[in-house]
Amino acid sequence: MSITSFLLFTLFVSLTLHSKPLHSLVSSPYLSPTIIYPDYQNMLSKFKVFVYEPNKPFTFNSPAESLFYTSLRTSPFVTQKADEAHLFFVPFPSDLSTRSIARLVRGLRTELPYWNRTLGADHFYVSCAGIGYESDRNLVELKKNSVQISCFAATAGKFIPHKDISLPPVVFSDAPHAPSNKTTTFLGYFRHSGVKESTLAKELIGDPHFVIETEPSDHMTFVERLSRSKFCLFDYGIDVSWIGEALRFGCVPAVIADLPIHDLPFMDVLRWQEIAVFVGSGGGAGEAKRVMGGVSRDRYKRMRELGVTSSQHFVWNPSPQPFDCFNTLMYQLWLRRHTIRYVRRE
Incomplete structure (x- = not known):
């Protein structure tokens, strides 16, 4: 988001909160109308995501997955400094087999220090169809701990409420x-x-x-x-x-x-x-x-x-705007940035 857009949004928020009577806030579409605006601004200035580099370029099968991945990679949320990241994004193609996904997670576990700090609870990934329950330890931790962004409506048994996030159908500006x-x-x-x-x-x-x-x-x-x-x-x-x-x-x-x-x-x-x-x-x-x-x-x-x-x-939007689909998805991730630090298992 540009500085100009951010300043305009800040002005809009200020006018909204100080000019609307209480009954207008009650009829707001938001669960917490007095909290969401300042918290959203806080996200814009602080939220950092580290994106793992895939082994080779790939494409997603659905437009929604592709739009999210492209928007994330070009957004100001991405940091090259993993130590300052709130969350870590694990990219992999839609048609990757469960065995290959398990191998990918195993590589993150053994080659980099970040996964083991939370057993993947501060990681997220996009999978339109979602990942099911498997016996492999790597897949179990990915499924149970990491945030899954899957296409709405989610496949039965492949969505964990309050942890996972729905990727809405695509609507263009x-x-x-x-x-x-x-x-x-x-x-x-x-x-x-x-x-x-x-x-x-x-x-x-x-x-x-x-x-x-x-x-x-x-x-x-x-x-x-x-x-x-x-x-x-x-x-x-x-x-x-x-x-x-x-x-x-x-x-x-x-x-x-x-x-x-x-x-x-x-x-x-x-x-x-x-x-x-x-x-x-x-x-x-x-x-x-x-x-x-x-x-x-x-x-x-x-x-x-x-x-x-x-x-x-x-x-x-071609360039993400305040509270559009991409930024609202990021806001939901921002709400999940407080992760449990598990005891490291050997």
Whole structure:
């Protein structure tokens, strides 16, 4: 971030905290609205990350992984002085075998002093699919101790809440914003995956209050769908790739899931209960319609406004900006910089 951007952001924070009444802070999308701004500034000035040099150049399989890695390597957070680093980044390609990952960690353990100080608890890595539980000691420490950044929605059994971080689907900064005078036509919009047909989609097809489709004909049609729908339905575990775009266009997410969700993007930052509604899948279309229809006009307006505000955190910029996707991910890492110092095992 440039000095000019930092000064402008500081001014924005100062005006925000000193001009907003208490009720505005209560309706903030953030879990700790009075803490996040000064803590974020503290991160900008102090946070240091040491990036291990990979044995050979490689590419990631997903755009989100690639964007994060590129943004990190060119960011002011990176330090060449490992002794001043708060966290250490372990880079490896998406398709690297578990045996090769174990060998990589073994090399860090035997050749450098940093891993053994915390058994990897001050290290992090990116793996879209996530790493499972293996018997190899190196993989066990990587999985249980290091912070994993994996793509949302996380693969079942490969995400540890409160330690791991979700990598949101990619939304670019050149996308338009939600219209200020949005008039909704439909109660819900459901773009379901054609790979795994949704039972909920079958139940809602033909309902005049919903638009159901596998894929819009073009991007402008997609934008229109989002802008004209009060809620956007997401079948958790099937297709949540457009949740950032839904927020951006003022379509309140209605997430359909059997169990509580622990890997929503930026759970350390955003008050998801005030941004989205959550519906159990067992009740089918009737339950979904009941929950969405039961949201009062005032609550819906507040949720929509908070969602649009929150959408800035899902955006990737050519040059990272305050509170965009990259910097919010870094902020979540900053919150994890206080690691437990384990006793070294021989």
